[in-house]
Amino acid sequence: MIEVQKLQKKFKNNIVLKDITEHVDKGQVICVIGPSGAGKSTFLRCLNALEQPTSGKVLFEGQQLTGLNDKKLDQLREKMGMVFQGFNLFPNMNVIENIKLAPMKVKHVPEDEATATAMKLLTKVGLADKAQQYPTQLSGGQKQRVAIARALAMNPEVMLFDEPTSALDPEMVEEVLTVMHDLADSGMTMVVVTHEMGFAHEVADQIWFMADGYIQETGTPDEFFAHPKSDRAKEFLKKIL
Numbered sequence: 001m002i003e004v005q006k007l008q009k010k011f012k013n014n015i016v017l018k019d020i021t022e023h024v025d026k027g028q029v030i031c032v033i034g035p036s037g038a039g040k041s042t043f044l045r046c047l048n049a050l051e052q053p054t055s056g057k058v059l060f061e062g063q064q065l066t067g068l069n070d071k072k073l074d075q076l077r078e079k080m081g082m083v084f085q086g087f088n089l090f091p092n093m094n095v096i097e098n099i100k101l102a103p104m105k106v107k108h109v110p111e112d113e114a115t116a117t118a119m120k121l122l123t124k125v126g127l128a129d130k131a132q133q134y135p136t137q138l139s140g141g142q143k144q145r146v147a148i149a150r151a152l153a154m155n156p157e158v159m160l161f162d163e164p165t166s167a168l169d170p171e172m173v174e175e176v177l178t179v180m181h182d183l184a185d186s187g188m189t190m191v192v193v194t195h196e197m198g199f200a201h202e203v204a205d206q207i208w209f210m211a212d213g214y215i216q217e218t219g220t221p222d223e224f225f226a227h228p229k230s231d232r233a234k235e236f237l238k239k240i241l
């Protein structure tokens, strides 16, 4: 579904992604872990062309993400849901309006259909009773679940998550991880940058360990957590586990 070939990304003289070649298969859940500053967010942003590679390629379903016009790029991005650390909900719209906006505006879905889909998704993330609330009336965990529902409303092929629970109070982390776990169980293709090692261990098909601009090693969670190969990964795990 996603192919990354010899990806390199520089910001001025800072080479943030050095040489990354990897792929994501349909239905796979990849957890990307690694120290702060490793390039994880930049990598994720290259996957949906929020950043353009300095060199190398990213292909989504066989189509290269560079050199596309805005219309083509938007069409491709519609297929990739993204959830960030911050919730980025529109503050002047209530929950259901937040979820309906893009399907109606971008995909021209009729309003009654958009409403039905939004309610279905809100039920899925356990927030059907919050449809008429405004973002300021929600907890961080609830906001993040709305953000996930909003991304799902576009019916994406893949969901990209960048530390979706890092900004949450500890007691709200679990409710968001549960929604993500359910999503993974439903067969969604997911790339998740996370520091939640329990989640990564339980849900990921593959762990990608990133440090210093490289994916240093990949493996199943059992392989990675029990028998990390690189010294860099051993050192990282020693610090966090």
Ligand code: ADP
Residues within 6 Å of the ligand: 011, 014, 016, 035, 036, 037, 038, 039, 040, 041, 042, 043
């Ligand atoms: P991580 O998500 O693993 O913490 P990032 O991808 O956010 O790492 O950042 C990796 C490096 O890239 C950092 O040194 C950061 O300062 C730099 N960086 C990220 N985005 C930009 C940008 N837009 N302009 C300049 N430097 C950036």
Ligand code: MG
Residues within 6 Å of the ligand: 040, 041, 042, 162, 163
């Ligand atoms: Mg980051």
